[in-house]
Amino acid sequence: MVARRLGYARPGLPASGCPIGRYYAPHNGSIGMRKIYRFAGSTLDSxxxxLVHGTQRQLLPPRMFECLSWLIEHRDRAVGRDELLAAVWGQVDADANVLVQVIARLRRLIDADGADSAIRTVPRFGYRWVLPTQIDSSEAADAVAPAAPVPPPRANWLYLRWALLLVLALLFAVQQPPRPAPSAQAYSLRALVLPARIDASADHAWLRLGLMALAIERLRTAGQAVVPADNVVALTRGLDLVSGAAAIDANIAEAWPHSGVVQLSAQQREGHWRVQAALLREGAASLHSEASHADVLEAARNATDGLARLLGHIPPTADTATGDGLLQVEAAALAGHSDEAFALLDRVDEAGRQNPEYRYQRAWSTFLAGQLDQAATEFQGLLAQLSAADAPVLRARALNGLANVYYQRGDFAAQRAAADEAIALLQAEDAPVELGRALMGRAVAQVRQNAIDAARRDFQLARVALESGGDRLGMARADLALGVVYKRQGRFGEARALFQGALLNLGALRDVHDELLACVHLLETHLQLLEPADALALEPRLRNLIERAPDSAARSLAQLTRLEVLQANGRLGEVRAGLALLCPVQAAQGCAQHPWRLQLAALRVQLEGNAPVALQELADSLQPASADASARKPGGRDQGRAWLLLLRERLTRDAADAERVLARMQAWADADPAPETPVYATLARAELAAARGNATAARSAFERALATADANQTPSDLLAIAQPYVAWLLAQGNAAEAGVVAGRVAAWARADFAAALVQLRVQAALGRPAAWQAALLQAQALAGERAIPAELSRPPQRAAAAADLPTPSHTPAR
Known part of the structure; x- marks a missing residue:
């Protein structure tokens, strides 16, 4: 279910595709908002x-300014090189050397020695601004006027058309009553429209989200940057606008620190509706517009248009809003009530059913109901009705919907083709959110086709597009998806930064499903980096998310991950209790039906030793469920470690059976593309050769496994090899080489119990009392409920010769 994990095809979250903002002009700071960045005795004036330091003033060239301000604005996280290239140069495939030169020049300006104390290099990823920074913002009258937006590459006849329209508009204005003139400077912050406050009967409850959606679309069409509706729904989910105001304010400050909050309120009195649209500052209305009408939608449109004028925009003269029926459908879909949305669609009259927007909503609702064939037919019918010239954005939305259908069918080539067409349509359109979704869809297809580098690039482009459209929920999902790609490639350091950012945003946006996935992936990353204490610090949050999440594969994965975190920290009693709840031994099926049966069986073997029931469960879980390759369990690290557990048990009692286990493991490894798979297959051959007494073959296989793990740069894989390799070398009497191998994982001995045991084993063999004592204390501090082997707990009997092992500080690097 990669798409669910990546937030691509989530039921209850329709891809509204409202064109918001402009995609994707190079970053040039906050237009119309003057910002002063203060750091380390310097200031940067937007x-x-x-850049001012003391009495020295330095006018920054455009790229240097844009690069510096982007890093400062995103100082809460590391910024990838591709993201900087896309944001500042407008294209992810720009020459990376230019970026390196700009960063070097900025460092020379900010740091006298040109070091990276302000702009820190994140290896194999990008850069991060690390200086404490204060930002002062103001909408001063003397702020620089916003530059005119760069027009998209269209034919010259468009300019003639706009000139003609301007003349007609001026003629029309002469005949109209005077209206407030727009301010000289349009409101530059992004507007976050909250669900409306409704003072009417329960029959009108749908207006809470319906009027919000109407106002968002109306303001967007007038030229105001807005936060997408699904982001607002996520942010306010489960919170009352009055009693939960403090929590909502905190979430807004976390997710959209530089936004203006807009609140609509509607009252029904004596057959008329009175609607007020207000821009709030510190909880009070600083600007407001009011309108009355017998039709609540007309009153809301007029009130919102009035606010748009006060914000410096000119509302559209044409009615761009959807009708009453479709607005109710959108409100139900935003609330996650897909059944209600379907029922409302059935009530739309025949004239309304000819509306392309109705046909899109119908097809999307059909998809959410799981009727894939019917949804495909409806999307294809809509595409036949829409031309690329007349309705490019709606056509792209339909293509994105069709791509979702293809994903669910497993037709990734068709999914990618649909996404390609949508992306081509949107390149010249003002629809960054829909473009971001199309890029996400193509990236998901590329992941399934194992085109990982292309997928990574599209996820990065998607993030930039979604940020341009103010879609922080989409940005968080893009970070989560990109983190999963990095994690699959073994780039855990980069994945960790992305998961941390996604978790922060998804928590503020109250998206429990994706927050749960981000938390699970971050915990797994900590474990692979041998950071069990960091993982344990997140365990209470994971437990809370498990309690709040509905039953699903993601929840089952989270329960497994929690047990793995507890085990890595030596809390074995809690692991046993958790296993008993997930897979009761007395139950007829045990863990047989659990989606993570393999990993749970491996946990049980590690807890119970070579108990027959646990071993049989492990052996059964390693058998493919069917001859169909698609039914095989995911491979890689989990399956490799499970095979090793089974092999080690067979080596203790049946050499011939161990040979058969190795042959089956090799067949699995030959078919598994995961980069870590060869590590465990080679390690298994090393352990079998060691058990046979073939020292030459064992040493060769151990070294090959170590070299492969070195190339992958995953600490947990290095430790998995170091443990048996060090034990074998010591048994061979080769303490010096054992010390060298132990040195490979010494950096993690202060954090990980197994790494600490490797160091203890070497010091016990060398017989150095002081070094052994220090290693023993370190292992005891990390043990938790785990036992330290008795032979390692006894003081060593003799001191090793100095030549047996190099001094730790001079251990040669490999």
């Missing part, structure tokens, strides 16, 4: 673009 209005003058000057």
């Amino acid at each position: 209005a003058t673009r000057e």
Whole structure:
């Protein structure tokens, strides 16, 4: 279920595809908002673009200013090189050397020695701004006026058309009553429209989200940057607008620190509706517009248009809003009530059913109901009705919907083709959120086709597009998806930063499903990096998310991950209790039907030793469920370690059976593409050769496994090899080489119990009392409920010769 994990095809979250913002002009700071960045005795002025230090003023060239301000604005996380290239140069495939030169010049300006104390290099990823920074913002009258937006590459006749329209508009204005003139400077912050407050009967409850959606679309069409509706729904889910105001304010400050909150309120009195649209500052209305009408939607449109004028925009003269029926459908879909949305669609009259927007909503609702064939037919019918010239954005939305259908069918080539067409349509359109979704869809297809580098690039482009459209929920899902890609490639350091950012945003946006996945992936990453204490610090949050999440594969995965975290920290009693709840021994099926049966069986073997029931469960879980390759369990690290557990048990009692286990493991490894699979297959051959007494073959296989793990740069894989290799070398009497191998994992001995045991084993063999004592204390501090082998707990009997092992500080690097 990669798409669910990546937030691509989530039921209850329709891809509204409202074109918001502009995609994707190079970053140039906050237009119309003057910002002063203060750091380390220096200031950067966004209005003058000057870097000031003492009496020295330096006017920054455009790229340097844009690069520096982007890093400062995103100082809460590491920024990838591709993201900087896309944000500042407008293309992810720009020459990376140019970026390196800009960063070097910025460092020379900010740091006298040109070091990276302000702009820190994140290896194999990008850069991060690390200086404490204060940002002062103001909408001063003397702020630099916003530059005119760069027009998209269209034919010259468009300019003639706009000129003609301007003349007609001026003629029309002469005949109209005077209206407030827009301010000289349009409101530059992104507007976050909260669900409306409704003072009417329960029959009108749908207006809470319906009027919000109407206002968002109306303001967007007038030219105001807005937060997408699904982001607002996620942020306010489960919170009352009055009693939960403090929590909502905190979430807004976390997710959209530089936004203006808009609140609509509607009252029904004596057959008329009175609607007020207000821009709030510190909880009070600073600007507001009011309108009355017998039709609540007309009153809401008029009130929102009035607010748009006060914000410096000119509302559209044409009615761009959807009708009453479709607005109710959108409100139900935003609330996650897909059945209600379907029922409302059935009530739309025949004239309304000819509306392309109705046909899109119908097809999307059919998809959410799981009727894939019917949804495909409906999307294809809509595409036949829409031309790329007349309705490019709606056509792209339909293509994105069809791509979702293809994903669910497993037709990734068709999914990618649909996404390709949608992306081509949207390149010249003002629809960054829909473009971001199309890029996400193509990236998901590329992941399933194992085109990982292409997928990574699309996820990065998707993030930039979604940020341009103010879609922080989409950005968080893009970070989560990109983190999963890095994790699959073994790039755990980069994955960790992305998961941390996604978890922060998804928590603020109250998206329990994706927050749970981000937490699970971050915990797994900590474990692979041998950071069990960091993982344990997140365990209470994971437990809370498990309690709040509905029953699903993601929840089952989270329960397994929690047990793995507890085990890595030596809390074995809690692991046993958790296993008993997930897979009761007395139950007829045990763990047989659990989606993570293999991993649970491996946990049980490690807890219970070579207990027959646990071993049989492990052996059964390693058998494919069917001859169909698609039914095989996921491979890689989990399956490799499970095979090793089974092999080690067979080596203790039946050499011939161990040979058969190794042959089956090799067949699995030959078919498994995961980069870590060869590590465990080679390690198994090393252990079998060691058990046979073939020292040459054992040493060769251990070294090959170590070299492969070195190339992958995953600490947990290095430790998995170091444990048996060090034990074998010591048994061979080769303490010096055992010390060298132990040195490979010494850096993690202060954090990981197994790494600490490797060091203890070497020091006990060398017989150095002081070093042994220090290693023993370290292992005891990390043990938890795990026992330290008795032979390692006794003081060593003799001191080793100095030549047996190099001094630790001079251990040669490999």
